[in-house]
Amino acid sequence: MSNWFRRRATKLIRVGNISIGGGSPIVIQSMTNTDTHDLQSTLEQIKRLQEVGCEIVRISLPDIECAKLVRRIKESVTVPIVGDVHFDHRIAIEAIKNGVDKIRINPGNIGSEAKIREIVTVANEYGVPIRVGANSGSLPKDLTSLPRAQALAEAALREVRTLEKFGFENIVVSVKSSDVLETIEANRYIAKYIDYPLHVGVTEAGTLYNSLIKSSMAVGVLILEGLVDTLRISISGDPVNEVIAAKKLLTFLGMRKGVDVIACPTCARSVFDVEKVALEVEKILSNVEEDIKISVLGCIVNGIGEGKNADLGIAGTNDGVVLFYKGEIVGTYKLEEGLGKLKELTRTIVQEKLKNPAT
Structure with missing residues (x-):
C-alpha cells in the first residue's frame, strides 16, 4: 500500500473493534437515513452498508426510545455503531448504557456544563469515545466575525476544551463545511492545536455529482496532507x-486494495453500451478487496493495448466482444456470453490473488 506521504501523529481511539488514528488505516463511515424507530429498516440498511465495506455506521437518536433500541441493533450487527445526539443529554447517556460504540454530540446544544459532565462520566465508565466538532450551519454567534474556516476550527476547539476540562480525552474531532476550501483550511487550522483523530468530510455536499467532486477535492487534499483518520x-x-465512493477514493490513492475498472469515454466506434458493461463489472466486484484492473473498451482501436495492460479486458468487435486474460486473448464471444465469461474469469483472478497475494 502507498506510504509516500506522512500521516499526522494522533491519539489512538477505539470505536468498538475499530481503531481510529494512531497510525491506523483510514476508516470509512456512513450514516443511516432510515427512521431509527423502524428497527427492521434500520437494521437492513446497516447490513447493506457493512456489506459494501462501511466500517462504522452512525444512526440518529432523536429520543430515549431510539437510544434504548441501540441494544437490539448491537445484537443484530457486528459493525460499530455511533449514536448521533442533539439537545438532550439523557439520550446520550441511555445510548451509552445500551451499548453504543461512540457518541456524536455538540456540547453547545446539550446545555449546561453539568449535563455535559454527566455524559462524560458515563462515557468514561463505559469506555465510549465522544465525537465533537462544528459545521458551517451551526457556528456560535461570537465567532462569526472570524474567517469562516477559522471560526469552524475555533468552535470545535471550544468543544474539545470543554470535554478536557472534565478530564475526558477519548475524543474524535470533526470540522466540516459545504465549501471545499473552507473544509480544507478548517482542518489544517485545527490540526495545529490538537492531537485527536480527525473525522473529515464535506457536509451537505449534495447529490451524486456535486458530492463526488467536492469530496474528492477536499478529502483527497487532506488525505495527501496526512490529516484524515476517518472519513464520510x-x-x-x-x-x-x-461507502462505494469512499472505497474508490482510498483505492485510487493506493491506500486500499480494490478494483480499478478502466472504461473508455465512448465515441461513434463503440459497438456496445460501455457504461452499462462497466457498471455491471463494478457491481460484480463491489465486495472485492484485491487489486484488480479491468479494462472495458467499446471497440478494438484501443482495446488490444488496454486489455493487455489489465488483469482482464473486454473490448467490442463488429460481431461481439473479445476477451483478454492476463494480456492474452481468450476468445471472441457474443456480448452476453462474453459477460458471463468475464464473471467466470473474475472469480478465477480473485481466487488466484487470495492464494498468492504477490500476483
Whole structure:
C-alpha cells in the first residue's frame, strides 16, 4: 500500500473493534437515513452498508426510545455503531448504557456544563469515545466575525476544551463545511492545536455529482496532507453510494486494495453500451478487496493495448466482444456470453490473488 506521504501523529481511539488514528488505516463511515424507530429498516440498511465495506455506521437518536433500541441493533450487527445526539443529554447517556460504540454530540446544544459532565462520566465508565466538532450551519454567534474556516476550527476547539476540562480525552474531532476550501483550511487550522483523530468530510455536499467532486477535492487534499483518520463522503440519497465512493477514493490513492475498472469515454466506434458493461463489472466486484484492473473498451482501436495492460479486458468487435486474460486473448464471444465469461474469469483472478497475494 502507498506510504509516500506522512500521516499526522494522533491519539489512538477505539470505536468498538475499530481503531481510529494512531497510525491506523483510514476508516470509512456512513450514516443511516432510515427512521431509527423502524428497527427492521434500520437494521437492513446497516447490513447493506457493512456489506459494501462501511466500517462504522452512525444512526440518529432523536429520543430515549431510539437510544434504548441501540441494544437490539448491537445484537443484530457486528459493525460499530455511533449514536448521533442533539439537545438532550439523557439520550446520550441511555445510548451509552445500551451499548453504543461512540457518541456524536455538540456540547453547545446539550446545555449546561453539568449535563455535559454527566455524559462524560458515563462515557468514561463505559469506555465510549465522544465525537465533537462544528459545521458551517451551526457556528456560535461570537465567532462569526472570524474567517469562516477559522471560526469552524475555533468552535470545535471550544468543544474539545470543554470535554478536557472534565478530564475526558477519548475524543474524535470533526470540522466540516459545504465549501471545499473552507473544509480544507478548517482542518489544517485545527490540526495545529490538537492531537485527536480527525473525522473529515464535506457536509451537505449534495447529490451524486456535486458530492463526488467536492469530496474528492477536499478529502483527497487532506488525505495527501496526512490529516484524515476517518472519513464520510456525504451524498444525498442511498448511503451505500457514500461507502462505494469512499472505497474508490482510498483505492485510487493506493491506500486500499480494490478494483480499478478502466472504461473508455465512448465515441461513434463503440459497438456496445460501455457504461452499462462497466457498471455491471463494478457491481460484480463491489465486495472485492484485491487489486484488480479491468479494462472495458467499446471497440478494438484501443482495446488490444488496454486489455493487455489489465488483469482482464473486454473490448467490442463488429460481431461481439473479445476477451483478454492476463494480456492474452481468450476468445471472441457474443456480448452476453462474453459477460458471463468475464464473471467466470473474475472469480478465477480473485481466487488466484487470495492464494498468492504477490500476483
